Amino acid sequence: MQKIVSDPKIIMGKPVILGxxxxxxxxxxxxxxxxxxxxxxxxxxxxxxCLRSIKYLLISPNPP
Incomplete structure (x- = not known):
């Protein structure tokens, strides 16, 4: 399940934590x-x- 999402209707499309x-x-x-x-x-x-997902993005050389 994707926990970091971007929607132009929410905070001008900045990536946010789902929900x-x-x-x-x-x-x-x-x-x-x-x-x-x-x-x-x-x-x-x-x-x-969700913090585990964020930490993964920080340390991953090739995030999804």
Whole structure:
């Protein structure tokens, strides 16, 4: 199941976590600012189960 989606009707087409308006950009900014995955999950409980997908995109040399 795809957990990161882009829809021009939601936040101008920015990639978001499926079923939310939480952008991938926001998550990456938080990680870059030094927040841990645990801190991000505490702040955004709807992300449980999706953070693994985001981490995969960060470390994969050829994301899908």
């Amino acid at each position: 939310t308006r939480i952008t991938v950009e926001l998550i990456l900014e938080k990680l870059a600012a030094g927040e841990t995955s645990e801190q991000i999950l505490e702040a955004h409980l709807r992300l449980r189960g």
